[in-house]
Amino acid sequence: MYLLATALVSRQQVDEACGLHRRAAEGGMANAQIEYARMLLYGVGTAADPEHAVEWLLRAEAAGSPIAGYFLALVALGGRALPHDGRSNERLLAAVRADYPPALRAAALHFGRRADPNDQVLCLQLLERGAGRGDVVAARLLAERLARGEGCAAQPQAAQDILRQLATHGVARLPSTTAPLPASAAPAAGTLALEEVLQPVAVTPLSSRPRVATVDALLSADECRLLIASAQPSLQRSQTVDPDTGAPLPHATRTSSDAAIDPIQEDLALRVVQLRMTRAAGVPLTQAEHLTVLRYAPGEEYRPHRDYRPPGSLERDRPEAGNRLRTICAYLNPVEAGGETEFPVAGVVVTPQPGRAVVFDNLHPDGQPDPDSLHAGRPVLRGEKWLATLWLRERTYRLF
């Protein structure tokens, strides 16, 4: 039943697959319990029911599956269907010991943010283990670190070898980016502590009406690269929303390409990055719309606009979550020239710098749209600009 269900999923016959996974799960098969739980989490082939998904994951974990534990840790980051507590560290660690590639990747990024040389070595080792298990993203991140000598002496030959192998599979080198190591009070080297993501960050206010602020060194270089690598395969010409109907439209106001990351593709590392961004914005992760990564080529821009949704478009996408209260954008690479984010009414211009984020309010405190939140992504003059945006709603948008 499990194998048949897996084959049906790859043919998009998800309703039938879900029924089979459920029966195999009830029969006690841990892998089917995990797959059925994932269908319940994301509402694939069945109605979304994260609480029920957690029950199945707990069953699979109790039966000895570290992968189920990994998904429990992933769910717990939202703090809604499961509390984010010390269990998440144990769970991630167990999945790392089991060599589960998404766990290796998440742990690598976790240690890679810390300045201690032992943590840096650990990051490289974990990326290497992940790459050895076929994780293309881990291999790409490893090649960048080796090429630049991040956490080790530069090893251009080793980097070239990895890049050549990736190229034979059609995987290109990531755009060049580096970022300062974020300053955070780290626990003893080698200690996994996911609660690090909850630490307060230093916010620099730039304007109070409308509220605009920046946070420097929010994301590490690995995290910027992860966001770019996650978006790259699904970039499409950006669209805007028709003010009359709310329907998506290609439009001259927004000439970039972008990719909305499907929550089903979010691994734990990507969820940690988003939790980091929403914490910096002072909003729960569950109020965030799906992560969008944008790429602007030379000449491309996002002309002056406001992020709150026009009436009519809210009805199409979770009206109960309210409007877009706030926005946080993280710059992922250095832009050679241009590409600043400009707030003409506030008189603020923010220069892209990898790892830096800009946060701004779109609504007044009483929930009314604030037209002064007008802002633009100025045209990129040279190089390219990569940006990760989270639009944050007034109330819960995500179920976990």
Ligand SMILES: O=C(O)CCC(=O)C(=O)O
């Ligand atoms: O590209 C920028 O700097 C601004 C992006 C933006 O306004 C948005 O994503 O809503």
Ligand SMILES: [Fe+2]
């Ligand atoms: Fe915007």
